[in-house]
Amino acid sequence: VNPPRVAVIGLGLIGGSIAVCLRQAGIHVAGLDHREEVAEVARELGLIDEIHGDVASLMQEREAVVLAVPVSGVFDLLPMVDRYAERHTLVLDTGSVKRPVIEVIRALPGASRCVGGHPIAGSEKSGPAHARPDLFRDRTFVLTPTSDTANDALQQARTLVERLGALPVIMDAAEHDRMLARSSHLPQILSTSLALSVHRIAPELAGPGLQSMTRLAASDPAMWRDVLTENCDEVLSALDDYVAGLDRMRDALQRRDGEELAALIAAGAQARYGLFGVAA
């Protein structure tokens, strides 16, 4: 029996981490990245077994192909991958926005074997040099099947996600985009805006609080450009909710209302505990 064979397109942090995790589980992993030097680094680091230069050859005899490129790249790749995929090849993407991806999938001849996916994991560091096999361990990996999705394909996707050590969570794509606008896309905007506003701070006055609050600001601009433009309505709505909360803080500040400020900070702490626990 031959080992399972998987293809990964896009060998940055996410694709590289998926590749190396599967490879360590004995799966044969072929990789493709349109940036030749990225593919070379991925091979040198042992993240993949072999490099392919074109989708047609990459897709031969693969149980699954994983797309780990910015969302605009997913749009371009899906029709091409669909064209070369065999009948039972799972096509799984990993983009942070799901509704526009689902819309592209619905129009494909092979829509039944394409599943939208999104691992709730990552780092501000990009590129194959930061890939690690445990990036997804105990993390949620959202899957957004539609009424077109074949049961077999969804089961294949679940199995792949579990091989990464992640926890598959089935969600509606629109609900995913609404929630992630709040839990992920909004924080990215806040971090970038903060980084833009503190450029005159002396590094010796930059403490651990500022460090964690600007960590996301170091993320990949191309990836986030796609996420924010593709989910802009939900992100704008999340931003409005956020600014309403910020205005409550501002009002309390303007009144020098210590009691109200303490109450808001305590309520924020409770919300944080609810998400991450006291010791997180």
Added chain:
Amino acid sequence: VNPPRVAVIGLGLIGGSIAVCLRQAGIHVAGLDHREEVAEVARELGLIDEIHGDVASLMQEREAVVLAVPVSGVFDLLPMVDRYAERHTLVLDTGSVKRPVIEVIRALPGASRCVGGHPIAGSEKSGPAHARPDLFRDRTFVLTPTSDTANDALQQARTLVERLGALPVIMDAAEHDRMLARSSHLPQILSTSLALSVHRIAPELAGPGLQSMTRLAASDPAMWRDVLTENCDEVLSALDDYVAGLDRMRDALQRRDGEELAALIAAGAQARYGLFGVAA
């Protein structure tokens, strides 16, 4: 020769960490905390040599007394500590706002030996259980002497800061408050506001980005109430600058202007690299 003797008032994260670091350097450390159970925990953990119940007995034969309580507590304690301090006892506070503290110090009979201080270190975790001797290692410790400050007192403060492994940085109190409003107090407000706005997110969708962006939200409400009310003008000004940047992001989102979004994210990344380096 007797070992140096230092008193610490307030045995939470900051006071406890100062105490244990000095104690490990062979200094005799007496502690006081108006919360009896906090003082007991600090002694049980070996952060201090002995507990005192009142300022008068605590201050006897001390080279220095460190105030590590919320800023409103510093206002209350300074006159009392000044009354019992011996002629050459250094009085050093550690509050995150310095101008109001300096104003109180100026009015004291012993103003010449009182120095405003602020370690650029800390954690969202409070209390003596989280104290650690290396909390200040290689961190900036701002000192804000005035024209009233005796050279001896400033030198004592420098020596104490260096004993903590920290780097003393002399600053004007008003400049400190202006900069820290941007580098520390503003991030606290943003983190709290974000935590308040994400209370309906399912924990399984809360990823590492949201985790770092809400870490500060878990901080002590009483401490931050004092910081924000005492520095509210500077914090409001920092908030205005921040919202201007946020509005640029919002405008680009509303236009779905991917090029502008990518440029803003890239500029934010550069600002972040400037503060913390690429690998931070």
